[in-house]
Amino acid sequence: MNKLIYLYGLIPSKEAEQSEVPSFKGFDQVHDGRTEQFGRVTAVISELNPEEYSEEQIKEKVNEMEWLHEKAFHHHEMLMMLEKEYTLIPTKFCTIYSSLDSLKETVTQYENRMLDLFESLKGKEEWNVKIFSDDKQLRQSYGENNPTVMAKKEEIAQLPPGRQYFEKRKLDQLVDREMELEKNRLCEKIHEDLLPFSADSTVKKTWSQDVTGRDEQMCWNSVYLLPQEKIPAFKEMLQKTAEEFAEYGWKIEPTGPWPSYHFASLTAGEEIKNGSAPAN
Structure with a gap:
């Protein structure tokens, strides 16, 4: 069975090539996080076991305050780290794709929009x-x-x-x-x-x-x-x-x-949205 893909955010491939994203533990603190390049856009991701992070299970987990606080903090800290080094399109907490192919399909579909966002967010x-x-x-x-x-x-x-x-x-x-x-x-x-x-x-x-x-x-x-x-x-x-x-x-x-939560609006394909960005 394919692993689920947790998406933190998207950065320009040029910037990822110039400065490699530091190693980090993923959302489940078991799998290592990594980047995946899709042409001019690079995704910062980690893998999840579908047996533990199905849509139904996520909906239950977000009602557990301790789990929610821990995971939301992890997501936010990752975005703050990425924001300091790269032009970042942040994604909402618990943005999960069913497979790497599903994520690739979304990035391919919205690549031009993503590139426009990188340009508008750069240096801001x-x-x-x-x-x-x-x-x-x-x-x-x-x-x-x-x-x-x-x-x-x-x-x-x-x-x-x-x-x-x-x-x-x-x-x-x-x-x-x-x-x-x-x-x-x-x-x-x-x-x-x-x-x-x-x-x-x-x-x-x-x-x-x-x-x-x-x-x-x-x-x-x-x-x-x-x-x-x-x-x-x-x-x-x-x-x-x-x-x-x-x-x-x-x-x-x-x-x-x-992170530019409010100015990096991006419609995504197969997202599981069970939360939101930290409220400002």
């Missing part, structure tokens, strides 16, 4: 920017400085005491509404300021506090494909912005470089 890095807000601190700031809120406070102060109670409750709602509008405006402004540094970008969903485990609220989450020569200026601008707004309750957190 993916960076993630998350923006968090301390809503308690922000609410106090907007309650004291927002013109709309200040005008409403003055209006309430002129009312009889009985009406002031009900209007103050409306005031709290107004502060929350103005704060949300300002949060959106500021995040979009920062994003617009970062676009000139990037060759491509995308805005992602924000995470809830249950996911982040933080007291602050995540109000922005975006990724940028940055030419390496623009990264210092990108980071400098973010640092200045973070320092400027820190006293108002903002935290701006860039991370990277990451």
Whole structure:
């Protein structure tokens, strides 16, 4: 029976020839990983026993947290290693082909797309920017400085005491509404300021506090494909912005470089997709 093929990612054959991929243990930590050249595209792979890594078994294993953490970490560490040395098209966690011929068929079918991706990714890095807000601190700031809120406070102060109670409750709602509008405006402004540094970008969903485990609220989450020569200026601008707004309750957190998960989209043939790239 043919071995299954676990695919980590794809690199240009020219780069693989110039610098050999270091030896490594494969996904199952039994088989040695290796490269397989298909013309101008080289795949970084490892073999798996079909008795242990069938589609049904993988679906069961991804529900085992210890196994999932160990294997996802291995996959990510492999991609981080490859990203440092090669122009990389990373594949999703648990991308498995039924055979080497199946992988070859996919690479042959999408070779031109892969070569285009290599060209667009070369010399670039993916960076993630998350923006968090301390809503308690922000609410106090907007309650004291927002013109709309200040005008409403003055209006309430002129009312009889009985009406002031009900209007103050409306005031709290107004502060929350103005704060949300300002949060959106500021995040979009920062994003617009970062676009000139990037060759491509995308805005992602924000995470809830249950996911982040933080007291602050995540109000922005975006990724940028940055030419390496623009990264210092990108980071400098973010640092200045973070320092400027820190006293108002903002935290701006860039991370990277990451494998180009968000800018190397590639439709593949016989993939078993039982997970996803580490979430930025």
